[in-house]
Amino acid sequence: MTGKNNHFPKKIFIERNSINFPFTKKILENNSDVPTEVIENAQNLVEEIKSLRDPWGEGKKYILLTTQRGEFVKPCPCTPHYIGCNYFIINLDINCPMDCTYCILQQYLTNPVITVYVNKEDLWNQLDVFLSNRRNRFIRIGTGELGDSLAIDPITENSKDLISYFRKKLDILFELKTKSINIENVLETPPAENIIIAWSLNSEKIAQEEEIGAPSVDERINAAKRVISRGYRVAFHFDPIILYPGWEKGYLQVLKCVLESIDPARIAWISLGTLRFHPSLKPIIRERFPLTKIIYGEFISGKDGKLRYFKSIRLEIYKKIVDYIRSNKGKKIRIYFCMENKEIWEKILKRKPTGNEDIEKYLSSPLG
C-alpha cells in the first residue's frame, strides 16, 4: 500500500477553517492531482460517511484536513488491570488506508474518515510543554496508535518533521510504527539513535488474509533493512498474534527471516501481543469480513472486559516465540508484552515488573 497512488485518496476534503494553515497548503501543493472539496463542517462529512453501508470501507477512500481541537499528545490508554509500558502517543493523523480485519479502530473511533490535523504549530508547542514537564526521565513516544505512522506519509510527509523535531532530544525515544513500506521520506531524513522505525509484523498467512491492503511481510522486512542501512534502529511488533492451525510455523518463519537478516543490535525491541478486542468489535468484524475466522478462537473475557485467548493458550504462544528469539541470536533483544498480566511477564520473560515505570526503564535503557 502506498499512500499516494492512482486510487487513493479519491478526494481531499478541507474544513473551511483549516484552509489557511501552512500544512494544508503544503499537502494540497504536493497532491495537486487529487480532487479537493472545501466543506463547512467536518462533522457533516463524518455523519454522511457513517450513514453508508460500509462506513469504514468508505472512510478509507478520503482524506479530511481539519484541526485538532484537543490534545495531540496523550498517554497510551493501554487497558485496565494489565501491565502498561508508559508509552505516549501523538495523534497527528487518525485512521489509515489499510483495512485489517482485526483493526480495533473500527470500534474505537467514531470518525471513519482518514483525518489529518493541520495545526502543526500547536503540536510543536504542546510537545515542547509536554517534554519540559517531564525533564529528567526517559520517554517513549510515537505515532501509529490511532493510525499508521507511514501509510499516508507520501501525502503528509509528517515523518520528516517528526524525526527532525525529536532527533536532538536524546532522552526521548521516538517511534514511527507502520505496516507500510513508505520509507522514502525517512530515508531522506538524517537518522539518530533515538529514532525507531517499527514494523508491525505477522505471519505471512495472517498478513495475506487479514491485513488487506498491507505490503507482504517480506516487503516490510526489506524496508526495515533499508532504514537500518540508512542508520536508523528498528523495532518489531508481533501484534496481534493470531492462532490458526500451523501458527507456530508461520510466526517462527517470520522471526527466522528477521533474526537472520537483521543485526539484533539494531533492533530496539520486539513487542508481543495476542489478539484481543472489545466484544463490540466482534459483530463489526463478522459483518465487514464474513469470511474471517479469527474471531472464533477460544476467547475468554479478560479482567479488562476485552476478549482474549485463554491464558494457557497465550502462555504457549509467548513461550514458543520468546524461546525462539532467545535461542536465535536474539538473546539481548528487549522483548515486552503489550497489555499482558504480571504472571505472563514472570513466567515467560522471568521479569517481575513492579509498575509501568519499570517497564519504561527496561525499554528505554540503554538508549541508543
Place this chain on the structure above:
Amino acid sequence: MKTKILDIGKICLEDDRFRISYYFSLDEIVLSLRKAGLIQPPVVSFLDNHFVLVSGWKRVIGCREISLSPLPVFLLEEKDELKIFLLTFYENLSIRRYKIIEKAEILKKLKKFGEEERYIVKNYMPLLEIPRTLRHLDSYIKISCLEPEIKRLINEKDMPFYSIQMLVELDAEERLLLLPFLSPLGQNKQKELLEGLLEVSKKEGITIKKILNSSDITKILNSKNLSYCQKGDKIRLMLNRRKYPAFFSWKDSFESCKKRISWPEEITLKPSRFFEDDEIFVRFGFKDRRQFLKRLSKLRELADKGEFSKMIGLPYDRKK
C-alpha cells in the same frame, strides 16, 4: 375524513398493506371492548374495490373476536398509499414506542411505498431510534423477512437486536428447528445458544444443521426426560465446551484434583474467572477459635499434598 358505519365483514383483513403490528395479545382489548365498547373508531380506506384497514388492527381483530359489528369507522379519502401509511405511522409514534419487529415492518413498508433509502435513513430512522445508517436499514429489512413464528418469538421475548442479527444469519430451516429451544430461554441464554451455534459452525467449518444433527445433540433432543428449557440449556453447555476446549480441559483437571484430594465441601476453593488471575480464593466460615484452627489445619494438610501443587499450577502446567 368521513365517518361511516361499516359491517366488520366488509373490511378486508387479508389486505395488510398498512399493518404495522402483528404479534399482540387480544386479552386487554377484548376486555375493554366488552366493558366500554369501541370508543376510538378504526381508520379505513377504500382501495382496489375493497375497504383496507389503515389503523386500529388490534381493535378490529378484537371486535371480530367478540362478533361486534357493525363498527363506526373513519373513511380516508386519500388514495396515495405512502401518505396513508404515514398517517398510521405518525399516529402510533405519538402514543407508544415501536418494538423491533414493528420498526422492521415500518421500514419495509416505507421502502415498498416508494421512499428513497437515503431519505428513510435520514428522516425516519431517527424517529424510530435506529442509528442513521444504510447498514441498519438493511438489517431491519432482513428482520422484516423472517418467518412469522420467529418474529412472534422476537416480539414476545423482547429479543435484543444483537441476538436477532444472529437469527438472521441462520437459514429458515435452522431457525425453525431452534425455535422450541429458544422459546423457554431468557435473553442471555438465548444469546449464548445462538452465539455458540454460530461460532462452532464457523470455527469447525460445518453447518448449523450438521451441529444440531450430531449424535451428542440428537441424544439431548430425543431425551424424553428433559423439558425444552433443559434441552436448550444442555445444548448451550455442550456448545460452550466445544467453544472453550482449553478452558474446560483446565476446569475439569482442577475439579478432578479437588476430588482426588477430597477437598472438604465446607471450604470453598475458587479460581479467578477464566483463571485470568493467578490467585485462587479460599472461603470458609467458623463458629469459634477451635473450628477456625481445625479448618486451617485441614488446609495445611491439603496444601502438603502433591495434587494441591498440581492444581494451583494450572493451567500453565497443563501441557507438561
